Amino acid sequence: MQRRWIATDFGDLDVFSEVEAVVPEPEHGEVTLEIRAAGMNPADYKHVASGSDRSQLPIAVGYEVAGIITAVGPDTEIASGGGRVGDEVIAFRVQGGYASALTVPAKDVFAKPEALGFAEAANLLLAATTASEMLHVTKVAPGDTIVLHGASGAVGVSVLQQAKLIGARVVGTASESSFETVRRFGGHPVAYGEGLEGRLHDAAAEGFAAALDAVGTDEAVDASLALVTDRARIVTIAAPARATADGFVAIGGSMPASAAYRDSVRAHLIGLAASGRLVVPIARTYPLDDARAALEFLSSQHPGGKLALIPER
Structure with a gap:
């Protein structure tokens, strides 16, 4: 038996529970992973907090992990090619990552670069693919100056790095206590308020x-609307109602176009991380058993970097 976290209902963190589960043997197109780190993202608890479709319950929590292949389905290769027992890998756009082991679609599994530790690898792709899509839909180009609201958060830090590679200048809003983070990754910080x-x-x-x-x-949306005349070049990942009302772009991982784009750039972003051009700051790691405490810290909005759950071995 393996351990995993599920949400047994919709609501706050009290609905999250650790349970024992059988991990199925991989079929064709699947691999089984021993999870060494599970990435943590606000989406992990926001989906549960705002959900209403009870047919989804219980919900297996977590979308990205890093670990080691322990079994491979018949005639199966992972997305980056090959894939053998013992290989270190990253898996993203999976379901149920808060676990000690997981069987996942091989198309969502990629070789882990040696340059990345398991905690960094497990936290790379959700933030990085989101950041990449934000830059893509707003057509950011070399020489552009852009404003980024929330520049010191996980998505913001990835935007800063990817925009720098494009050759764009970023002015990023943040609290004064986070100015050094914005500067570290190439942005010009401005205090919100x-x-x-x-x-x-x-x-x-x-x-x-x-x-x-x-x-x-x-505040962020109003400033964006005042500063950028072309609403096709304003994007949000956190204010969809304002986007609908004011005629600018909202994106999200549950949207088919967003999902397709994010899947398409995973290998590229892993390559950037392998070469050291895209880094993942880690604030803390927690034992898998302490997932609820880790989520409480994550929801404080100021973790200062990414969090990872580490299953005991």
Whole structure:
């Protein structure tokens, strides 16, 4: 028997429970992983907090992991090619990552770069694919100056790194305590709060080509609308209602177009991480048994880096 975390109902963190489960043998197109680290993301608890379709219950929690292949289905290769027992791998867009072992579709499994530890690898792809899509849909190009709301969060840090590779300048909103993080990854920090629009104007006399919102506050959206005239170049991952009302772009992993794009860039982003051009700051790791405490810390909104769950071995 293996251990995994599930949500038995919709609601707050009290509905999360650790249970024992049988991990099925892999069939054609599947591999089984011994999980060495499970990545943690706000989506892990937000889906449970806002859900209403009770046919989905119980919900297996967690979308990305890193680990070691322990079994391979017949005539099966992983997405990056090959795939043998003992190989170190990353799996993303899976279901039930908060676990000690998991059988997953081989098409979602990639070789783990040696340069990445398991905790970093397990936290690479959800944030990085989201960041990549934000830059893609707003058509950020070399020489552009863009505003990024929530620049010190996990998605923001990945946007900063990927925008720098494109050759764009990023002015990023953050709390003053997070300014050094924004600077570390190539951004120009600006404090959010009253007077934000004016401070952003002062930080970019050339104006802004695009606005990327990773926080979803009315303040962030209002500033984006005031600073960027082309609403096709404003994107949010956190304010879909405002996007509908005000005519700009909202994206999300559950949207078919977003899912297809994010799947298409996984190998590229892993390559960037393998070469050291895309890094994943880790704030803390927790034992798998302490997932609820880790989620409480994650939901504080200021973890200072990514969190990972580490199953005991």
